[in-house]
Amino acid sequence: MAEILTAIFNTSNLSATVRMATPIALAAMGGSFSERSGVINLGLEGMILSGAFAGVLGSYISGNPWLGVLLAVAAGGMMGLILAFFAVGLKADHVVSGVGLNIFALGLTTWLMQVIWKSRGTSEAVAGLKEVSLPLIRDVPVLGAILGTNSPLVYLMLILVFLGWAVLFRTPWGLRIRVVGEHPEAADTLGIKVHRIQYACVVLSGCLAGLGGAYLSLGQLNWFSMNMSAGRGYMALAANIFGQWNPLGGLLASFLFSFTDALQMRIQAAGIAWPNEVIQMLPYLLTVAVLAGAVIRSRPPAALGRHYEPGRNT
Amino acid sequence: MSGKKLFIDFAYSLGAVFFALLLGGVLIHLSGYDVREAYLSFFDGAFGNVYNLANTLMMTIPLIFTGLAVAVGFQAGLFNVGGEGQLYLGALASALAALFVRGLPPVLHIALALAAGALAGGLWALVPGYLKARTGAHEVITTIMFNYVGILLVAFLVKEYFKEPGRADQTSMIPASARIPELIPDSRLTWALFLGMLAILAVDYLLKNTSLGYEIQAVGQNLPAAEYAGIDARARMTVSMLLSGMIAGLAGSTMVLGVLHRFINNFSPGYGYTGIAVAVLARNKPWGILPAALLFGALQSGGMSMQLFARIPMDLMTLVQGLVILLVAAPALLEILAASRRRPKEVTPDGRDPDGHLQHQ
Numbered sequence: 060m061a062e063i064l065t066a067i068f069n070t071s072n073l074s075a076t077v078r079m080a081t082p083i084a085l086a087a088m089g090g091s092f093s094e095r096s097g098v099i100n101l102g103l104e105g106m107i108l109s110g111a112f113a114g115v116l117g118s119y120i121s122g123n124p125w126l127g128v129l130l131a132v133a134a135g136g137m138m139g140l141i142l143a144f145f146a147v148g149l150k151a152d153h154v155v156s157g158v159g160l161n162i163f164a165l166g167l168t169t170w171l172m173q174v175i176w177k178s179r180g181t182s183e184a185v186a187g188l189k190e191v192s193l194p195l196i197r198d199v200p201v202l203g204a205i206l207g208t209n210s211p212l213v214y215l216m217l218i219l220v221f222l223g224w225a226v227l228f229r230t231p232w233g234l235r236i237r238v239v240g241e242h243p244e245a246a247d248t249l250g251i252k253v254h255r256i257q258y259a260c261v262v263l264s265g266c267l268a269g270l271g272g273a274y275l276s277l278g279q280l281n282w283f284s285m286n287m288s289a290g291r292g293y294m295a296l297a298a299n300i301f302g303q304w305n306p307l308g309g310l311l312a313s314f315l316f317s318f319t320d321a322l323q324m325r326i327q328a329a330g331i332a333w334p335n336e337v338i339q340m341l342p343y344l345l346t347v348a349v350l351a352g353a354v355i356r357s358r359p360p361a362a363l364g365r366h367y368e369p370g371r372n373t
Numbered sequence: 374m375s376g377k378k379l380f381i382d383f384a385y386s387l388g389a390v391f392f393a394l395l396l397g398g399v400l401i402h403l404s405g406y407d408v409r410e411a412y413l414s415f416f417d418g419a420f421g422n423v424y425n426l427a428n429t430l431m432m433t434i435p436l437i438f439t440g441l442a443v444a445v446g447f448q449a450g451l452f453n454v455g456g457e458g459q460l461y462l463g464a465l466a467s468a469l470a471a472l473f474v475r476g477l478p479p480v481l482h483i484a485l486a487l488a489a490g491a492l493a494g495g496l497w498a499l500v501p502g503y504l505k506a507r508t509g510a511h512e513v514i515t516t517i518m519f520n521y522v523g524i525l526l527v528a529f530l531v532k533e534y535f536k537e538p539g540r541a542d543q544t545s546m547i548p549a550s551a552r553i554p555e556l557i558p559d560s561r562l563t564w565a566l567f568l569g570m571l572a573i574l575a576v577d578y579l580l581k582n583t584s585l586g587y588e589i590q591a592v593g594q595n596l597p598a599a600e601y602a603g604i605d606a607r608a609r610m611t612v613s614m615l616l617s618g619m620i621a622g623l624a625g626s627t628m629v630l631g632v633l634h635r636f637i638n639n640f641s642p643g644y645g646y647t648g649i650a651v652a653v654l655a656r657n658k659p660w661g662i663l664p665a666a667l668l669f670g671a672l673q674s675g676g677m678s679m680q681l682f683a684r685i686p687m688d689l690m691t692l693v694q695g696l697v698i699l700l701v702a703a704p705a706l707l708e709i710l711a712a713s714r715r716r717p718k719e720v721t722p723d724g725r726d727p728d729g730h731l732q733h734q
Contacts (some may be wrong), residue, residue: 101513149703154452154513155653156702162646163695169688174404179686263619290521293514298509336529343518347501350510 070204072321073322078209080310081216081278082107082271082288086295087302087309088223089264091273093139095227095304096260097362101157102142104292105164106207106265109274110135112168115283116175118185124281127185128273130211135269138164143261147254150366162275162290169285177313179285187281188212211280212270219267236260240360243367253367268292290343297346301353304360312349319345385707386654389700390668400684410683418678419671421451425678427560431632433670437458437569438624439648440666441576442617446512448580449613450593453710455501455516455581456621457645458523459477459494463622464629465527466493468636469535470546471514471551471629482550487568487626494622495615497523502614504665506607512614534671542638553631563631570663572620577659587615621645642673643691650694653701669694 081170086103093100110131117123117130145156169179176182188210197207227233238246239256247253271291276283294316295309302308317343326338402408419429423633439456446453453459467490474485501515528542553563579711580586591599593608600606624644629636647669654668655661676687700706 061397145699145703149709151699151703151705158452158454158513158649159695159696159698159702162649162698163692164690166692166695168691170400170404170692171685173686173688179688255489257530292515293517296511297514334529334533336525336532340522340525343521346518347504347510347515350514351504351508 070201070305072325074205074209075321075324076314077144077205078213078279079320080313081210081213081274082291083295083298083316084220084306084310084313085216085262085271085274086268086292087298087313088220088306089139090296090299091223091227091234091269091302091304091309092196092267093264093304094299094363095240095360097243097360097365097367098143098146098235098257098261099141099153099157099364100261100264101154101296102138102160102164102292103157103268103295104288104290105161106135106138106268107272107275107288107292107295108168108286109138109164110269111287112171112272112274112283113269114277115182115185116171118277118281119183122186122188124188124277127277128188128270131210131242131269131273132266133269135265135267135272137265138269139262139265140258142265144260147257147261153364165286169284172283172285178192181285182283184282185277187277210274212274212278215270216274219270220306220310223267224234225304227241237360239361243362243365247367247369251363253369265362267297271295276341290346294342294346297350297353300357300359301349303357314343315349316345334358381655382656383705385710386656389697390654392656392700393696396696397689397693400689404532406683406685411679411685414433414682415675415679417674418682419675421678423557424560425563427557429674430566431561431563431670432673434563434565434569434627435624435644436647436651436666436673437566437662438572438620438627438668439644440651440655440662440669441572441648441659442621443648443652444612444655444659444662445576446617447652447657448586448593449589449610450596451502451505451610451614451617452513453516453617453621454513454649455498455519455523455618455645456624456648457617457641458516458520459526459641460496460625460628460641460645461524462625463490463494464625464640465535465636466490466622467626467719470628471547472535472544475548477550479550482548483553483630486547486551486630487623490622490626490629491619492622495619498614498618498621499611501649502611502618505614506610521681524639527636529612531636531638539634544636545557546635547630548674550559551630552634553604553627561632563627565627565631567627568623568627569666571625573659573662576620580659585609585612621648624648635722647668647673647694650698653698656701710714711716 061150088105090100113134114127114131117127142160145151172182173179190208191211192208197203213365235251239253275287298312299309301312323338323341380501398408401411418425420426442456443453451635453609467486470486470489501512503517504510505512531542535544553565556562556564588604588609592606651665651669655665672690680687
């Protein structure tokens with residue numbers, strides 16, 4: 060038992076927890092923006108996947124992983140635009156169009172991978188992002204081991220999550236977004252362009268999820284593989300709900316998921332004889348448990364999932 | 374529903390599919406393949422001869438079940454995206470019932486194996502259904518998570534307990550008494566096709582002629598009103614999820630008992646997910662499932678032939694499915710298309726058009 064505990068609670072495991080939270084926390088923050096504006100975003104999965112693919116593609120073409128990151132953000136944003144076009148512009152059911160987008164993204168990335176790299180399993184290896192080491196923090200005893208040396212995208216995630224929280228809850232823009240999600244009629248009366256805000260938020264959520272995807276393919280590994288997101292978009296949405304539609308809450312909830320992710324590697328590395336499949340189930344089961352436990356006390360934005368026609372509902 | 378609306382829906386759905394395939398053709402061209410060769414091998418694979426047509430129908434069968442499963446869930450306002458996992462649970466349960474129960478006459482043995490598959494699939498959907506009804510946990514997220522867990526679970530069970538000695542992760546062959554007989558000799562098309570139609574008939578009857586069916590639809594169309602009318606909405610949600618999972622489980626059963634004759638890990642090319650596209654295209658109408666499943670069955674078998682003969686990855690069909698879902702789910706697209714054909718009506722300040730019809734409230 061003691062072995063298991065030390066295998067769980069040590070700095071390298073906690074460090075892995077922070078690292079692996081990156082794609083989930085970024086996408087969860089995307090979920091916060093999108094859903095605070097009233098648009099249910101089940102397309103996060105496809106946005107992460109597209110980002111992961113575009114990241115590798117950008118690095119493959121240019122040889123520069125940072126251009127890959129840029130392309131990943133653009134690809135995620137593009138997917139966001141598609142979702143916004145259908146769910147906001149064409150008034151498609153948010154849930155159905157989100158799932159449709161995910162199937163579309165899975166087909167598109169798997170197809171393009173085979174066209175470009177002639178393989179259905181994984182892409183060629185490309186130049187990935189190099190880890191950076193923070194001068195002061197790395198010398199602090201425990202914190203240094205956890206946060207001192209990481210992929211730059213991990214630090215970017217932490218900064219963005221705080222920034223996102225500030226924008227959403229401490230600026231007039233954030234207030235406008237929240238009014239649109241709570242009461243679009245009132246927002247319209249105040250002269251807020253409801254659809255414009257919703258488009259912007261869904262595209263932003265795509266950019267964030269795409270950046271998360273770039274971490275999967277360029278920060279953690281340096282290739283793309285089929286369906287690489289493996290359900291993280293859905294976990295991110297669960298984290299967003301658990302975190303009460305707040306990027307900071309979403310970050311904390313993401314640690315739960317990434318902790319089981321890290322744990323699963325630890326258990327395997329420590330030679331504890333659990334079957335591989337059972338260990339792999341942990342994050343998925345946890346998602347269900349968290350969701351079932353979290354939703355009872357949560358209050359989603361009042362107009363979440365509704366379609367709003369400007370100037371008609373007065 | 375009026376005949377005219379039905380016709381417009383049908384024409385629009387067909388248009389959406391056509392547009393998605395057209396875009397697929399553009400992608401094929403842009404990727405440097407020969408579009409003509411692609412479509413020729415596609416149509417040959419889907420309808421070219423009796424054997425290929427039988428193959429298309431063979432792939433239609435699981436899609437009837439997974440599509441119907443999604444449609445049943447939708448009737449109660451629930452989106453069951455967990456067909457893939459439920460199908461795997463159903464497939465393994467059917468294989469085990471076929472393998473370990475011996476000495477039954479053929480028809481009974483098949484019935485028992487089907488029942489086992491339906492039960493396993495139903496139980497796998499029951500958990501997300503119950504959680505949705507009790508806690509409000511979003512069923513799309515929980516059923517997707519249960520897909521991952523379910524597929525890992527059956528893989529684990531087969532590997533550890535039911536594996537036939539040898540390299541591949543699969544069970545032994547099931548006995549002849551549990552195999553669904555062929556419809557056309559030497560093809561893989563079986564009588565399960567009629568089982569699928571029977572399932573459609575049963576769901577249609579349930580929805581139209583029973584109080585349970587009526588209540589399920591009431592919950593799906595207007596939850597507060599249904600509750601106000603005294604319907605136990607939570608119980609109806611849970612039941613419809615159970616029903617949906619049972620039907621999805623049967624998709625796996627018919628594959629194991631009719632086509633594969635054993636359980637093989639990762640046998641499904643995503644029938645559960647394709648079922649979503651089938652149900653959306655059919656607008657969740659039971660009898661609409663049949664043509665929609667046939668269409669996606671043809672895409673599947675045509676896509677396989679395209680991959681085999683024109684070397685074009687069949688994942689393109691996944692992309693087409695996603696597009697069809699997006700296009701059909703967008704009602705305003707139809708309005709825009711219709712509006713562009715006639716002049717916009719003038720609206721008087723009190724919100725009425727020149728014919729005196731109230732325009733929008």
